[in-house]
Amino acid sequence: LLASLRRSLFSSDEERLGFLSRMMRGTLHILQSQHGLTDHDNYHELCRLLARLKANYQLSELVQSECYRDWISLVASFTIDSFTHWQWASNSVYYLLSLWSRLVASMPYLKGELPPSRLESFVPQVIKSFI
Secondary structure (H helix, E strand, O other): HHHHOOOHHOOOOHHHHHHHHHHHHHHHHHHHHOOOOOOHHHHHHHHHHHHHHHHHHOOHHOOOOOHHHHHHHHHHHHHHHHHHOOOOHHHHHHHHHHHHHHHHHHHHOOOOOOOOOOOOHHHHHHHHHHH
């Protein structure tokens, strides 16, 4: 997956954060339009991509993206829908759980003058839908 590109392949942090921003805008567009998500393979790959984004980027980098507020909201809705219809997306649940686990585990490290992560409002909803 392209989201797994090594940090050393970018010539600067600005270039790397620009790449992250483009990846987030792309996934945001897919989540908004739902284009291609009726295909199981596409759905599964989107779940994998979302999990890889958090695996390769820190929460502090994600929240600095201009589209983070919309992105995290739609990722939460997508996750809740996936858990609600888990029979349809059973192979993808692992990746969504991995994403949310990593997001929550990163919360204590979010410091400084960063925008709020909004995870406090979404995590309980995600957990409730999983249970």
